[in-house]
Amino acid sequence: MKTFVIGISGVTNGGKTTLAKNLQKHLPNCTVISQDDFFKPASEIEKDENGFLQYDVLEALNMETMMADISCWMGNPGSSLGPTAGCRTEEIPILIIEGFLLFNYKPLDTVWNKSYFLTIPYEECKRRRSKRVYEPPDPPGYFDGHVWPMYLKHRQEMDSMTWEIVYLDGTRSEEDLFSQVYEELTQELAKQSASTVLANGVVKSGAPGK
Ligand SMILES: Nc1ncnc2c1ncn2[C@@H]1O[C@H](COP(=O)(O)OP(=O)(O)OP(=O)(O)O)[C@@H](O)[C@H]1O
């Protein structure tokens, strides 16, 4: 069965979760997997020489568990939908994976049908982050001592990536970002649906009793 997998990555507080949720509301047969749900417990997170917990690295995440969930969805796409979704089964199942460290994780490289990366400038990022309360809460100096330097490191690694990543300016309004991405995705999904119809043959799809 055809599937369509969208990656929404970007800087912390860039608006990844907000965009993913807005898209899920409007895209049929769409499941979201959030990387934030796969952090290891604090007791398993390394500390650096300043005592900062090293959360913004791949080692802080149970990526194998996240991959298992993705494989599970691939094996039975759309399975997380409730019974009322039955009327939409003709739609290509869509999976949105959203998180801050997606494109740096090699096993996911071949999964993406479309990749987005949200950016916001340092000051705006620091401002948005200071208004959030994480668990555990950011200690003083954490943003400059860990979060932002790790972001810059991961961002640099992305320079060597070979597939197309669409960069989005996360300072644009929520609605504006949603509209752009929704329009692009519906166009690509329409292309996929058209090629599925061609591959199946018009006669076959119109045959009675099949
Ligand atoms: N386009 C936007 N313009 C202004 N503020 C936004 C926008 N999108 C999200 N926000 C706000 O920024 C904050 C972070 O949003 P969100 O949780 O979606 O980001 P995130 O990238 O998922 O963050 P995290 O790194 O915690 O996973 C929230 O307070 C949200 O309301």
Ligand SMILES: [Mg+2]
């Ligand atoms: Mg988030």
